[in-house]
Amino acid sequence: MKTQAILLASRPSGLPTAAQFRFETLDLPTPEAGQVLLKTLYVSVDPYMRGRMNAGKSYVPPFAVGEPLAGGAVAEVVESRNEAFPAGSVVVGNLPWQHYSLADGKSLNRVPTDQAPVSYFLGLLGMPGLTAYFGLLDICQPKAGETVVVSGAAGAVGMVVGQLAKIQGARVVGTAGSDEKVAYLKQLGFDEAINYKTTPDIAQALAAAAPAGIDCYFDNVGGPITDAVYGLLNKHARIALCGQISSYNDAVVPTGPRPEGKLLTTSARLQGFIVSDYFSRWPEGIAKLTEWYGAGQLQFEETITEGFDQIPAAFLGLFSGENTGKAIVKVA
Amino acid sequence: MKTQAILLASRPSGLPTAAQFRFETLDLPTPEAGQVLLKTLYVSVDPYMRGRMNAGKSYVPPFAVGEPLAGGAVAEVVESRNEAFPAGSVVVGNLPWQHYSLADGKSLNRVPTDQAPVSYFLGLLGMPGLTAYFGLLDICQPKAGETVVVSGAAGAVGMVVGQLAKIQGARVVGTAGSDEKVAYLKQLGFDEAINYKTTPDIAQALAAAAPAGIDCYFDNVGGPITDAVYGLLNKHARIALCGQISSYNDAVVPTGPRPEGKLLTTSARLQGFIVSDYFSRWPEGIAKLTEWYGAGQLQFEETITEGFDQIPAAFLGLFSGENTGKAIVKVA
Numbered sequence: 001m002k003t004q005a006i007l008l009a010s011r012p013s014g015l016p017t018a019a020q021f022r023f024e025t026l027d028l029p030t031p032e033a034g035q036v037l038l039k040t041l042y043v044s045v046d047p048y049m050r051g052r053m054n055a056g057k058s059y060v061p062p063f064a065v066g067e068p069l070a071g072g073a074v075a076e077v078v079e080s081r082n083e084a085f086p087a088g089s090v091v092v093g094n095l096p097w098q099h100y101s102l103a104d105g106k107s108l109n110r111v112p113t114d115q116a117p118v119s120y121f122l123g124l125l126g127m128p129g130l131t132a133y134f135g136l137l138d139i140c141q142p143k144a145g146e147t148v149v150v151s152g153a154a155g156a157v158g159m160v161v162g163q164l165a166k167i168q169g170a171r172v173v174g175t176a177g178s179d180e181k182v183a184y185l186k187q188l189g190f191d192e193a194i195n196y197k198t199t200p201d202i203a204q205a206l207a208a209a210a211p212a213g214i215d216c217y218f219d220n221v222g223g224p225i226t227d228a229v230y231g232l233l234n235k236h237a238r239i240a241l242c243g244q245i246s247s248y249n250d251a252v253v254p255t256g257p258r259p260e261g262k263l264l265t266t267s268a269r270l271q272g273f274i275v276s277d278y279f280s281r282w283p284e285g286i287a288k289l290t291e292w293y294g295a296g297q298l299q300f301e302e303t304i305t306e307g308f309d310q311i312p313a314a315f316l317g318l319f320s321g322e323n324t325g326k327a328i329v330k331v332a
Numbered sequence: 333m334k335t336q337a338i339l340l341a342s343r344p345s346g347l348p349t350a351a352q353f354r355f356e357t358l359d360l361p362t363p364e365a366g367q368v369l370l371k372t373l374y375v376s377v378d379p380y381m382r383g384r385m386n387a388g389k390s391y392v393p394p395f396a397v398g399e400p401l402a403g404g405a406v407a408e409v410v411e412s413r414n415e416a417f418p419a420g421s422v423v424v425g426n427l428p429w430q431h432y433s434l435a436d437g438k439s440l441n442r443v444p445t446d447q448a449p450v451s452y453f454l455g456l457l458g459m460p461g462l463t464a465y466f467g468l469l470d471i472c473q474p475k476a477g478e479t480v481v482v483s484g485a486a487g488a489v490g491m492v493v494g495q496l497a498k499i500q501g502a503r504v505v506g507t508a509g510s511d512e513k514v515a516y517l518k519q520l521g522f523d524e525a526i527n528y529k530t531t532p533d534i535a536q537a538l539a540a541a542a543p544a545g546i547d548c549y550f551d552n553v554g555g556p557i558t559d560a561v562y563g564l565l566n567k568h569a570r571i572a573l574c575g576q577i578s579s580y581n582d583a584v585v586p587t588g589p590r591p592e593g594k595l596l597t598t599s600a601r602l603q604g605f606i607v608s609d610y611f612s613r614w615p616e617g618i619a620k621l622t623e624w625y626g627a628g629q630l631q632f633e634e635t636i637t638e639g640f641d642q643i644p645a646a647f648l649g650l651f652s653g654e655n656t657g658k659a660i661v662k663v664a
Binding site: 051219222223226236241242243244247253254255256257258259260261263264265266267268269270271272273274277 | 551555558568576579585586587588589590591595596597598599601602603604605606609
């Protein structure tokens with residue numbers, strides 16, 4: 001059996017381009033005992049993958065040049081030699097960017113098909129939703145009446161953060177990169193939303209949107225938005241440092257105003273994290289998110305691109321802010 | 333009755349000079365019911381006071397121009413209309429820079445005269461010691477075998493941090509600004525000490541001194557030393573952000589490499605704090621520090637300047653790194 005695959009052709013310097021990706025046809029052996037043959041249904045494209053395209057260490061080991069890229073995916077079992085994953089069942093796991101792939105059961109989780117669209121297990125009920133859940137509720141711990149700011153608020157993580165903060169009774173301010181996204185955030189229940197691309201003075205806009213100061217900051221973006229937030233922190237503010245998409249493509253460490261002075265005088269806490277830090281608590285998170293979704297308290301949005309050959313374009317689109325919510329590629 | 337006082341003559345821009353201080357003779361009324369008349373014995377000069385000389389808010393409200401400066405001091409009660417503080421007792425409190433002053437009992441604590449030199453209640457058994465105690469043990473939480481780095485290690489706080497970290501079984505690396513200070517740190521039991529002023533490459537020197545990476549960082553200084561530490565953090569590192577003396581005299585927020593990327597990929601936690609955040613736990617801290625000091629497990633060092641008129645010079649000396657340990661002025 002053969003399958004098409006997308007390989008890392010070369011490491012990018014700065015912004016990746018189509019030249020970093022190569023399509024190849026690979027041979028796929030017959031599943032051995034314990035293995036399953038998977039047909040990829042949906043592929044997740046995520047900002048963190050940019051870090052894995054570099055040679056240096058990031059959250060997770062780098063992708064190898066000449067090997068398939070990989071990431072979160074939903075797939076259907078088409079042939080099974082593993083009782084836990086019968087043919088026809090739907091699974092989520094870390095899978096190569098291929099139409100078909102082999103996997104043992106260790107890295108797979110079966111997902112129900114009756115609770116939400118199965119692609120949501122790459123979004124609201126998957127890593128982005130869990131990232132929002134633990135970053136907001138465990139690190140930021142917003143109290144009713146406090147002000148929460150979320151950067152990258154119209155992304156898959158940010159939109160869940162904002163809704164969870166509203167469930168906690170907080171005032172919620174989001175930043176995003178288009179008027180459409182700002183309108184969408186208001187529709188989700190955000191108290192204020194700022195288009196950082198058209199706002200002449202982000203610090204002034206944030207100060208107006210957070211007149212009582214900022215108690216919690218969930219940062220997906222970094223850079224000038226974050227600089228402005230630091231200047232508005234209340235005493236004992238909590239910052240969940242989740243992403244820095246504004247600098248993922250920088251070849252050298254960017255410079256900016258040193259934040260330590262502001263963090264010191266406000267006794268603020270800043271915690272970097274990755275969702276795998278909370279691995280043992282994922283079942284709790286999925287259960288709570290599923291419950292809120294089922295009760296109509298959480299909405300979710302996907303930007304779905306169609307076609308296996310569009311995976312690189314969907315990934316590259318993350319860095320021009322094209323997607324609202326979770327960027328997904330529908331493969332089959 | 334009259335007393336000499338030191339007033340804030342004008343707000344400094346950048347490094348303060350002698351021109352910021354004015355000596356005046358003030359009238360002192362007779363103590364009212366509940367008040368005591370105090371004779372100042374020792375005055376503490378501390379880096380944080382620089383922040384109070386600015387108009388803007390810092391940890392604590394700014395000093396007023398034309399009013400006496402104030403800070404931690406040890407004094408003797410010479411006349412008492414408060415039963416809790418009989419004449420002859422020794423107290424510690426926040427007092428104006430005056431030979432004599434009036435106080436009610438609310439801001440004073442009596443100190444024992446038989447456990448340590450009374451000036452230690454401005455150092456090892458006072459705010460600096462408590463700052464070290466809570467910052468290291470509550471925020472950094474070093475485990476045996478982990479590596480702790482302390483910047484400004486030969487200062488009043490840093491030298492206690494390093495010794496407490498040794499008591500916890502950690503490997504301890506300190507940075508300081510002279511070979512004499514480095515030698516002193518070694519004598520205190522620091523595993524490695526680096527003279528940052530003569531080391532050509534602070535990042536390389538820290539990497540050599542912390543070959544297993546850095547688990548805990550107690551930062552008194554900020555700037556390039558801190559930048560280098562960020563690059564060597566281990567996963568789940570803890571940073572106690574205690575001071576930024578390298579930038580207290582900067583007129584604008586200094587720029588530097590953005591730290592968020594490193595804090596993110598290591599899931600590090602950075603906590604700004606001031607010792608008053610732990611006010612309710614001060615008795616615990618003083619008791620433990622007194623116990624370790626009594627058992628010979630903690631040493632302490634003071635740089636004592638003699639004479640009331642030398643208070644401004646002793647304060648200014650903090651910013652040229654003249655003192656080892658606690659900078660104290662003996663007034664009477």
